[in-house]
Each structure stands twice: as C-alpha cells, then as structure tokens.
Amino acid sequence: MESxxxxxxxxxxxxxxxxxxxxxxxVASVVSWVMIIQRWLVLSNAEQGMWSFxxxxxxxxxxxxxxxxxxxxxKENQPTGGMENxxxxxxxxxxxxxxxxxxxxxxxxxxxxxxxxVAYSREEEKLEKNLPFxxxxxxVTPYIGLxxxxxxxxxxxxxxxxxxxxxxxxxxxxxxxxxxxTAMGLFAAIPAVVAYxxxxxxxxxxxxxxxxxxxxxxxxxxxxxxxxxx
Amino acid sequence: MTxxxxxxxxxFLAVLLHGxxxxxxxxxxxxxxxxxxxxxxxxxxxxxxAENPQARxxxxxxxxxxxxxxxxxxxxxxxxxxxxxxxxxERDRQEQLRQEQQxxxxxxxxxxxxxRERQEREEQARTEQLREEQRRQEEARRQQxxxxxxxxxxxxxxxxxxxxxxxxAAELAETDAEITMAYxxxxxxxxxxxxxxxPSARNDxxxxxxIRLVPTGDVxxxxxxxxxxxxxFDRAAExxxxxxGRFTELQGMPPRMFERSFRSLLxxxxxxxxxN
Numbered sequence: 001m002e003s004x005x006x007x008x009x010x011x012x013x014x015x016x017x018x019x020x021x022x023x024x025x026x027v028a029s030v031v032s033w034v035m036i037i038q039r040w041l042v043l044s045n046a047e048q049g050m051w052s053f054x055x056x057x058x059x060x061x062x063x064x065x066x067x068x069x070x071x072x073x074x075k076e077n078q079p080t081g082g083m084e085n086x087x088x089x090x091x092x093x094x095x096x097x098x099x100x101x102x103x104x105x106x107x108x109x110x111x112x113x114x115x116x117x118v119a120y121s122r123e124e125e126k127l128e129k130n131l132p133f134x135x136x137x138x139x140v141t142p143y144i145g146l147x148x149x150x151x152x153x154x155x156x157x158x159x160x161x162x163x164x165x166x167x168x169x170x171x172x173x174x175x176x177x178x179x180x181x182t183a184m185g186l187f188a189a190i191p192a193v194v195a196y197x198x199x200x201x202x203x204x205x206x207x208x209x210x211x212x213x214x215x216x217x218x219x220x221x222x223x224x225x226x227x228x229x230x
Numbered sequence: 231m232t233x234x235x236x237x238x239x240x241x242f243l244a245v246l247l248h249g250x251x252x253x254x255x256x257x258x259x260x261x262x263x264x265x266x267x268x269x270x271x272x273x274x275x276x277x278x279x280a281e282n283p284q285a286r287x288x289x290x291x292x293x294x295x296x297x298x299x300x301x302x303x304x305x306x307x308x309x310x311x312x313x314x315x316x317x318x319x320e321r322d323r324q325e326q327l328r329q330e331q332q333x334x335x336x337x338x339x340x341x342x343x344x345x346r347e348r349q350e351r352e353e354q355a356r357t358e359q360l361r362e363e364q365r366r367q368e369e370a371r372r373q374q375x376x377x378x379x380x381x382x383x384x385x386x387x388x389x390x391x392x393x394x395x396x397x398x399a400a401e402l403a404e405t406d407a408e409i410t411m412a413y414x415x416x417x418x419x420x421x422x423x424x425x426x427x428x429p430s431a432r433n434d435x436x437x438x439x440x441i442r443l444v445p446t447g448d449v450x451x452x453x454x455x456x457x458x459x460x461x462x463f464d465r466a467a468e469x470x471x472x473x474x475g476r477f478t479e480l481q482g483m484p485p486r487m488f489e490r491s492f493r494s495l496l497x498x499x500x501x502x503x504x505x506n
Contacts, residue, residue: 006259030244037240164419 010177015155021148021181025141029188032137035130036195043202046127049081050209057087057213063220067091082123082206083213089119090214094221098228105225112221116214123210127203131196138193145185152178410491416479421497425470428462431501435460437467439497445488447480455496467499 011022056066070080070088080088093115097108156174163170333340435458442451452471457464480492 007255008259026248030248033244033247034237034240037243038236041236041240 007180010173010180013173014177014180015152018148018152018155018177018181021144021151022184025144025148025181025184025188028137028141028144029184032134032188032192032195035134036191039130039134039195039199043127043199043206046082046206047202050083050206053081053083053087054213063091064095082126083210085123086116086119086210086214087217090116090217090221098225105222108225109218109222113214113218116217120207120210120214124203124207127206128200131199131203134192134196134199138189138196141185141188141192142182143185145182145188148181148185149178152181406487410487413480413483413492414495417477417495418497420474420477420479421470424473425499426466427501428460428466430460430462431466432460433501435463435501437464437499439467439471439499441471441495441497443477443480443488443492443495445480445483445485447477449475449477458499463499467497470499471497 011019014022067088070084073080090112094108094112097103097111103111153175156171156178159174160166160171436456437454437458438456440451440453440455441449442453444450449471452468454464454468458467480488483492
C-alpha cells in the first residue's frame with residue numbers, strides 16, 4: 001500500500017459521506033451527459049427539419065398541397081418539424097375562419113397569428129426542455145464536490161488530532177481522497193456549462209428563424225385575404 | 231404526433247462514455263503497478279546468474295577440457311625431449327670416440343697450452359668474483375627497498391580498512407543513538423503529560439529521578455536521585471512516572487538496546503515554561 005496510491009484505491013477506500021458525494025456526482029454527470037447527447041440530437045433534427053421545410057415552402061408549391069402532404073405524413077406516424085407545425089396551425093386556423101364566413105379580414109389575420117404564436121411557444125418549449133437541468137448541473141456540482149472535499153479534509157484532520165505524532169503520511173491520503181470529490185464535481189460541471197451555453201445559443205437561432213418565418217407567412221396570408229376581398 | 235426523442239441512444243452513449251473514463255483510470259493504475267513490478271527483478275536475476283548451477287557445470291567442464299589439453303601437450307613435450315636426449319647420447323658417444331683419438335694427439339700440445347691458459351683463467355676468475363660481489367650487494371639493496379615499499383603499502387591498506395570499519399561502526403552507533411533518542415522522546419512525552427506541577431514549583435528547581443524498567447515497559451522502581459529541595463515538587467515528579475506505570479512503546483525494542491539504555495533511566499524534571 002505504501003508504494004502506490006492510485007486514484008482508484010482512493011475512491012474505493014474513501015469514507016462513507018465522501019463516497020456518497022462521489023456517487024451523487026457520478027449520477028449527475030451521467031444524467032447531464034444523457035441530456036447533452038439527447039439535446040444535440042433533438043436540436044440537429046430541428047435544424048434539419050427547418051431547412052428542408054423552408055426549401056419546400058419557398059419552392060412555389062401550393063400552400064394547401066403543402067398542408068395535405070403534412071397531414072399524410074402525420075397519418076403515417078412520422079412527426080412533422082417545428083416550423084411545419086407552426087405553418088400547419090396558422091394555415092388551419094386561416095382556412096377555418098375563411099370558410100366560416102362573416103369574419104372580417106382583420107379578424108381572420110388575428111386568429112391565424114394567434115394560432116401561430118401558440119404553436120411557436122409550444123415548439124420553443126420543446127427545444128428548451130432539459131436545458132435548465134444542464135444549467136443546474138453546471139452551477140451546482142462544483143459546490144457538491146467542494147462539500148465532499150470539506151468533509152473529507154475534516155475527517156482527515158480529526159484523524160490527525162488523534163495521532164500522537166503528526167506526519168504527512170497520516171494526512172495526505174485523506175486530503176487526496178477529498179480532492180477527488182472536487183475533481184469529479186468539475187468533471188461533471190464543465191461539459192454541462194459548455195453544452196448549456198452552446199445549446200441555448202442554437203435554440204435562440206432556431207427560435208429566431210421560427211419568428212421570422214411566422215411573420216413572412218402572416219404576410220402571405222394577409223395578401224391572400226386582401227386579394228379575396230377585392 | 232410523437233416528437234423526436236433520442237433518449238435510448240443518448241443514455242447508452244453517456245453510460246459508455248463514463249465507463250470508458252473509469253476503464254481508462256483503471257488501466258492507467260494497472261499500468262503503473264505493472265511498472266512497479268517490473269522494476270524489482272534485475273537484482274533477483276543477478277543473484278540467479280551468480281548461483282546458476284548450469285553455468286557452474288559448464289565452467290567446470292571447460293576447466294576439465296583445458297586441463298586435459300595441457301596434460302596432452304606436456305606428454306608430447308616430454309616424448310620429444312626423450313627423443314632428443316637419446317639422439318644426443320648417440321652423438322656424444324661418437325664424438326667421444328673421435329675426441330679420444332684427437333685428445334691423445336693433442337694432449338701433448340694441450341699440456342703446454344693449458345699451463346698458459348690456467349694462468350689467464352685464474353686472473354679472469356679473480357676479476358669475475360669481484361664483479362659478482364658488487365652485483366650481489368646491489369641486488370640486496372634493491373630487495374630491501376622493495377620490502378620497505380611493500381610494508382608501507384600494507385600499512386596503508388590496513389589503515390584504510392580500519393577507517394572504513396570505524397565509519398561503519400559510527401554509522402551503526404548513530405542510527406542506534408537516533409532510535410534511542412526517539413524512544414527517550416516518547417518516554418519524556420508520556421511522563422510530561424502525566425505530570426501536574428505543584429503550585430510551589432519555581433523555575434530554578436531541578437529534580438532528577440532514576441526509573442528502572444523491565445522489557446515489557448513496566449516501571450518497577452522510581453527513586454529520587456537529586457531532590458529539588460521542594461518535597462511537593464519531588465512527589466509530583468514521582469507521581470508522574472508512577473501514573474504512566476507502563477511504557478507500552480518500549481515493548482518492541484531490540485533487547486540489546488534496552489539493556490544498554492533503558493534498563494535504568496535518569497529523568498530530569500525542570501519547570502522551564504513557568505514565568506516566575
């Protein structure tokens with residue numbers, strides 16, 4: 001035992017509170033990595049869906065045909081992208097209000113825009129889901145690790161007080177073991193913080209694109225209403 | 231209408247990542263310990279080579295072969311010598327025959343010559359004897375010088391050996407002294423903890439106690455060698471030693487050291503930290 005103190009043996013021989021802290025940190029790290037990978041997949045998917053839908057939307061295709069394609073896609077149990085959902089909500093409301101009759105142009109536009117706002121906030125919620133968890137892990141795990149370190153150092157000093165002759169060999173393993181907790185806290189926190197910053201930026205970009213699209217689509221609908229009333 | 235979720239694959243990847251990190255830690259540790267294992271063998275190897283029976287056998291066989299070869303060469307040389315001797319004997323015999331004939335003729339002339347030669351030889355012999363004596367004296371002188379040098383070298387070597395032995399003994403004594411000091415420090419510490427100074431203690435008081443110990447660390451006798459002049463102080467010092475009763479730390483000590491330094495021990499009590 002005197003020859004090598006490895007990280008592994010330090011972890012296995014740590015005192016119970018420190019081990020508990022390490023376990024919590026390990027779980028937090030695993031869960032945060034699950035979130036990081038899952039968010040990455042979701043955001044990549046959303047971006048891809050957005051670009052492909054924009055291309056289809058501006059290809060000059062008839063809007064009602066675009067709507068029907070989406071419906072058939074949903075019937076086959078394939079989910080539509082975020083931007084398409086906004087388009088579908090607005091277009092559906094627009095058609096329904098026009099068919100009802102007796103609603104003014106302003107009323108139709110207001111209804112369609114309200115429906116698109118609702119769809120937009122739902123999509124944004126989907127994108128931002130789990131990001132707060134990453135922020136929490138990033139800000140809290142260093143403190144948890146520090147807590148484990150403080151307890152470990154406390155234990156080693158209590159052991160030192162009981163010793164007759166205080167040597168570095170008595171204190172060193174305890175402090176090393178305690179410092180591992182801090183290391184694990186940082187190990188969990190750093191990727192979480194990086195991922196949170198990166199992903200919130202990506203979500204902002206996507207949401208901005210959604211808003212822009214909403215405005216453009218509203219403009220197109222307004223043109224249609226105006227042309228019909230003439 | 232279910233939204234895309236990549237949970238299963240992300241759980242799998244996250245667990246895989248952490249497993250990889252922990253595995254790397256484990257591997258790293260094993261590699262370190264392997265390195266530690268590898269460091270030791272060379273010394274063992276050297277020992278094995280020194281005591282390797284195979285190597286020794288081979289050496290012995292080689293030596294035997296060499297001896298046989300030498301013996302064969304010696305025998306050949308002896309045979310050659312014998313042949314040469316035989317041939318020489320034959321030659322000698324023939325020569326003797328010739329010489330006898332010649333000698334008879336020459337004897338007469340020789341007698342005349344011999345007389346002259348004898349005189350010359352005697353003179354030469356005298357000079358040679360003188361030279362030889364000179365040579366012998368010189369050689370004797372040289373040998374004496376060599377012997378003196380040899381004696382000086384031997385003395386030098388002896389002195390060096392003695393110096394080394396002295397150094398080794400000093401080192402041993404030093405480590406012994408260190409250990410003794412460590413044990414003494416432990417004893418002082420224990421006694422000091424059990425020592426409650428009386429209020430009558432003053433800075434200039436000194437009490438010397440002799441304590442007798444047995445190898446188990448038990449105190450068998452406490453005796454005041456020099457009193458401090460204050461009965462309460464003396465009693466407090468004695469009580470401190472008796473309160474300890476047994477120095478368990480001494481149990482593992484080598485018996486030789488115990489007999490030398492701890493069988494009977496002098497302790498000096500001096501209240502140095504008092505202000506008055």
